[in-house]
Amino acid sequence: MLQKPKGTYDIYGEKGKQIEYIESLLKSLMSKYNYDYIETPIFESSELFHRGVGETTDIVTKETYDFKDRGDRMMTLRPEGTAGVVRSFVENKMYGYASMPVKTWYFGPMFRYERPQSGRYRQFKQFGLEVFGSDDPMVDAEVISIAVNFYKILGLKGIKVNINSLGDKESRDNYREALIKHFEPVIDTYCEDCRERFKKNPLRILDCKIDHDKEEMKNAPTTIEYLNEESKKHFEAVKEHLEALDIDYIVNPSVVRGLDYYTHTVFEVEADIPEFGSQNVLCGGGRYNGLVEAVGGPNMSGVGFALGLERLLNALEAEKITLPYDNSLDVYVIPMSENEKSYAFGLLQALRMSGFKADIDYMNRKISGNFKQADRYNAKFVIIVGEEEINTRTLTVKNNNTKEEYKVSEELLINFFDDNIEEEH
Ligand code: HAM
Secondary structure (H helix, E strand, O other), X not given: OOOOOOOOOOOOHHHHHHHHHXXXXXXHHHHHOOOEEOOOOOEEEHHHHHHHOOOOOHHHHHOOEEEEOOXXXXXXXXXXXXXXXXXXXXXXXXXXXXXXXXXXXXEEEEEOOOXXXXXXXXXXXXXXXXEEOOOOHHHHHHHHHHHHHHHHHHOOOOEEEEEEEOOOHHHHHHHHHHHHHHHHHHHHHXXXXXXXXXXXXXXXXXXXXXXXXXXXXXXXXXXXXXXXXXXXXXXXXXXXXXXXXXXXXXXXXXXXXXXXXXXXXXXXXXXXXXXXXXXXXXXXXXXXXXXXXXXXXXXXXXXXXXXXXXXXXXXXXXOOOOOOOOOOOOEEEEEOOHHHHHHHHHHHHHHHHOOOOEXXXXXXXXXXXXXXXXXXXXXXXXXXXXXXHHHHOEEEEEXXXXXXXXXXXXXXXXHHHHHHOOOOO
């Protein structure tokens, strides 16, 4: 039997409904925060991710799905959303918009060749957002608060918000020097990757999965110690704005993020749920003030974050949260015999076009089987269409919960359901 590729999964049944619900919730949340939907290609030139995500990151050196297209161009399946959105921002000259900042959101599959385990896949879904053009620390706080409020709306309680600051270019350069001084005496005892990172980008040593227990890793200098006055001021303001929004956070100097583009604020929301497993970072993001320029645009700032859908579903399951999506059908239409099928089919279309969730049997079930099917669909009402109903143009309508029966004339049928089914149509 043919099987799905390692590290991927299928979405169907209840999981499909959960994802539909989460997606609609995100859509309505994003409209409240005044963000616009953006969609960029699932594959981009490999160069974009080298420039965007960073040459020395694990994502680019070990995890990309690369291929040459038939025109001999090197392409990469996107491992994350930010680089593509920045490319689109630059290419479509959105930096010229009068209505700055440009606030965008996206939802779609990302691809990383990682070792699969619970909460870690090779194809996974991210919801993300990116804001361009504002240096105001209020934007950093807004982005963090969207993540936190989204988890709150879903009812998730076990979350921990870790924030940190990497500072501006000057602060980052000073920090880099400090790291070089710190690791220089011992770098020969580190793995080959770390020795390479030491030369190209010493910050990435801190991501090492082989040497992470070494003493120098634990007492490495922190970014906060090297923030200049400007950067300190920015970070203080972010914290103040978070407090104004009642967002609980912890300043955690070990959060440096595994992508190269960050400056100033970085953050991660962790699942704080017993026995959740090692893949407990639910989302992450931060400010990336040099990225637009690195991708060929003007010197313009950006802030954003992304959350993984699979880890979110795991967290909801761990906290036994059921999502309140509507699992019922408004009306199930039952023709008594073959002769009434076409008329019943016409009724069904009229119901659907009036905004009701309605269905009919397509499996030639007997009447009793049809009533069972109405129950499986949690139908609120059943319409029975027999010879007499057609002759008198009066339908038999049954409330599937109370079992009460009504005779409703054809022309008043939609009014009847408008009055008896409470929902927005
Ligand atoms: P990231 O931390 O690499 O950041 O990924 C964000 C989230 O995607 C993670 O917190 C996790 O929930 C999910 N995720 C990552 N890898 C996997 C995987 N292999 N399987 C399942 N879920 C995964 C970014 O991608 C940045 N682009 C975020 C950002 C946006 N920063 C600024 N703007």
